Amino acid sequence: MPRFEKIEYKPIPVSELLLEMKNLSELMIDLAYSAALFNDKELAEDVIELEERVDTLAYLLDMEIMIAARDAEDAESLIGVSTVAAATDKISDAAADIAAIVTQNIGVHPIVSSIFEQVEERLIKSTVKEGSELAGKRIDELDLAAEMGLDIIAIRRNKDWFINPKGNERLLHGDVVITRGAPHGIKDFKDFAEGIPSKVEG
């Protein structure tokens, strides 16, 4: 199956590709466990989608490395880079395997849930709806850690993912926000993001 037929080669720095692969693979593990624990299909589907993105990045990175290596010495020094990239790819595959339990309705066995009993935090996905008070706000203005005991760990804006966004990032209408925190805090945040607008009429 030609999985990569639509990938166009664009020169992107290897460090940028590798950093994105690392960040995505770590996010995917968190998302996958949370999806399995709460049987959350939406999160699971995000993981599957991200796995394709990591595959694409891996492909682009392999190309960049080949182009960069002019001789045996270059190649030798780049082996470490290629190994780390392959490892992040393997991690993202593992996350997708976990997510597939949810998307394929295999069902989450109580044993799987039991290993999370000690985990007090969960991940949730919210969309910043039109009229939400969150739209246009900077993350640090919201003071989420203090107010609701939670963190924004990723934002998806159209096709782009921003992992561990900085405090000066503004939330925009339409953003999909992945939040980590105590169950009641993240539920409040979801209501806040998606609830009926309180300050906007019409």
Add this chain to the structure above:
Amino acid sequence: MPRFEKIEYKPIPVSELLLEMKNLSELMIDLAYSAALFNDKELAEDVIELEERVDTLAYLLDMEIMIAARDAEDAESLIGVSTVAAATDKISDAAADIAAIVTQNIGVHPIVSSIFEQVEERLIKSTVKEGSELAGKRIDELDLAAEMGLDIIAIRRNKDWFINPKGNERLLHGDVVITRGAPHGIKDFKDFAEGIPSKVEG
């Protein structure tokens, strides 16, 4: 190569095996990246050792699952457990691949280091030496987060690993402690654990 020849079957609950695999695989990823970034052979060797432990756990878990599954229905319900276990095993393999860059002297390319530039925290390994002020103290007595901006993420005591130890756990002479924090904080901690005892004579 008969990797498992020395493993003796002991009945251990599947949930316990799975939880340990999950915790170890996550710790290994952190250790492996830190080992690669700081070219830290000791940390890398721990990762390789832990990978063997995860393999052993995977083997024991497969046995337990086989024993538990009496019919097709059992087997079907256990597929999810086996999938999560296999995923943690894959993650631990990926961590070991990264660690091998360090143990095999492949060398860490600046590109690999560059992806950690944004990471301000690192992991370090310290041994609680005889006469150290840490020996016998409870973790919460040390108030490490406030005093030094760091956390103890794991303790190895002989062959056992305690991941994310609780505050009421006491550090003992001979414990190997993995700490995460800002570079200066964890260096101070290491000196504290391993330095010349200040309050004990002889």
